[in-house]
Amino acid sequence: MRSSEQQTRRPLQPRHRWGVAPARISARHTARRRLDHRYALVAGVFSTNADRSKGFAATLDITPDRRYTSWQEMAEQEAIRPDGIEVVSIMTPNDSHYAIARAFLERGIDVICDKPVTTDLAQALELRALSRRNGLVFGVTYNYTGYPMVRQARAMVQNGDLGAIRLVQVELASGWASTLLEAEGHKQALWRTTPEIAGKSTVIGDLGTHAHHLARFITGLEVTEVAAELSTLVPGRRADDNGHVMLRFSNGAKGLLWVSMVAAGNLHGLRIRVYGERGSLEWIQEQANELNFRPVDGPHQILPRGAGWLDPAARRVNRLWPGHPEGFNDAFANLYTDIAEAILARRDGIEADPMAYSFPTIEDGALGMKFVEATVESNQQDGRWVDATLDLED
Numbered sequence: 001m002r003s004s005e006q007q008t009r010r011p012l013q014p015r016h017r018w019g020v021a022p023a024r025i026s027a028r029h030t031a032r033r034r035l036d037h038r039y040a041l042v043a044g045v046f047s048t049n050a051d052r053s054k055g056f057a058a059t060l061d062i063t064p065d066r067r068y069t070s071w072q073e074m075a076e077q078e079a080i081r082p083d084g085i086e087v088v089s090i091m092t093p094n095d096s097h098y099a100i101a102r103a104f105l106e107r108g109i110d111v112i113c114d115k116p117v118t119t120d121l122a123q124a125l126e127l128r129a130l131s132r133r134n135g136l137v138f139g140v141t142y143n144y145t146g147y148p149m150v151r152q153a154r155a156m157v158q159n160g161d162l163g164a165i166r167l168v169q170v171e172l173a174s175g176w177a178s179t180l181l182e183a184e185g186h187k188q189a190l191w192r193t194t195p196e197i198a199g200k201s202t203v204i205g206d207l208g209t210h211a212h213h214l215a216r217f218i219t220g221l222e223v224t225e226v227a228a229e230l231s232t233l234v235p236g237r238r239a240d241d242n243g244h245v246m247l248r249f250s251n252g253a254k255g256l257l258w259v260s261m262v263a264a265g266n267l268h269g270l271r272i273r274v275y276g277e278r279g280s281l282e283w284i285q286e287q288a289n290e291l292n293f294r295p296v297d298g299p300h301q302i303l304p305r306g307a308g309w310l311d312p313a314a315r316r317v318n319r320l321w322p323g324h325p326e327g328f329n330d331a332f333a334n335l336y337t338d339i340a341e342a343i344l345a346r347r348d349g350i351e352a353d354p355m356a357y358s359f360p361t362i363e364d365g366a367l368g369m370k371f372v373e374a375t376v377e378s379n380q381q382d383g384r385w386v387d388a389t390l391d392l393e394d
Helices: 028-034 050-059 071-080 094-106 121-133 148-158 187-192 202-219 328-348 354-358 362-380
Strands: 016-021 039-044 087-090 110-113 138-140 165-173 223-231 242-249 254-260 270-276 279-284 290-295 301-304
Touching: 016 071, 016 328, 039 071, 071 094, 087 094, 087 328, 094 110, 094 121, 110 328, 121 138, 121 362, 138 328, 138 362, 148 202, 148 270, 148 279, 148 290, 165 202, 165 242, 202 223, 202 242, 202 254, 202 270, 202 362, 223 362, 242 362, 328 354
Parallel strands: 016 039, 016 087, 087 110, 110 138, 165 254
Antiparallel strands: 165 270, 223 242, 242 254, 270 279, 279 290, 290 301
């Protein structure tokens, strides 16, 4: 039996009828939803090629009448079925997120969307208004906030272990596109470096929004101003591939954000350091099971995932015994499960566990788009400080 010091998974609850609209075959999200059995995949479109889409749907035991060839068809047909999908996951390139999300929200279907939610702020705000008007759940897969030790870091900041936050340094600097992969036909590089698809800034939209949200999530602070320099370092590339951004936070704290696709030799490169008046925290995604805590008046500590002293917010998403590595799919699954609980609570008219509402929402998506646009504006004005706030009050 698992002791009280081990992870405590939530009891099984009814599964949601789930559809996916990736327009490209992706087994990753289907693997994540299986971890907690909270979603029953009953419909989907899996490729822009009709035969390929239907063939892949058949491998997932989706009935023939729900093996769709377009997201438009799926939205229309599922909305009129008595057993239609209750939630849809959107996994397409950035430029299609808005249209797909809007189609399902208008039909009363909850949404889980990849980041960035749109390619401009106005679209994100429209989706926010539509989801709120229809009383729907809209989750955004800033998946790094699903890691137990990220939740632990957030709890320690909230508990005052660091004192007042003074400095934040966050980076997501990989080297995956340090050569002109798009010229070689690399599919991910092709759409991620095409401004018409990726949006106003490739590197900020793709990587910077993750780093921006992680800093906000852990510190509980908002970014109020940015001063940015965006660069294209690979010759021949149409999009920016490196960004340096200075940050000002709502409590007066200062910050630095570095995002890059061209940090040659870096694997993934996600790291955050938060410095307060009484100590600091550091989390590195490639060492995701550890949180470094360095108080000014005591010994430095490496806090391991899986120990009984973890904050309840971290224990809630802790899946494995101590010593066993937990990673990317687990973090994604934690967000999916939190969203499932929020959807169930909305439909039953009850309150979910408050910790279930830790998942990123359309508000976070809109703030991410504001961050993108502010950094682009700052870059266009030679790094001038630009307001990055967004009033999301009703």
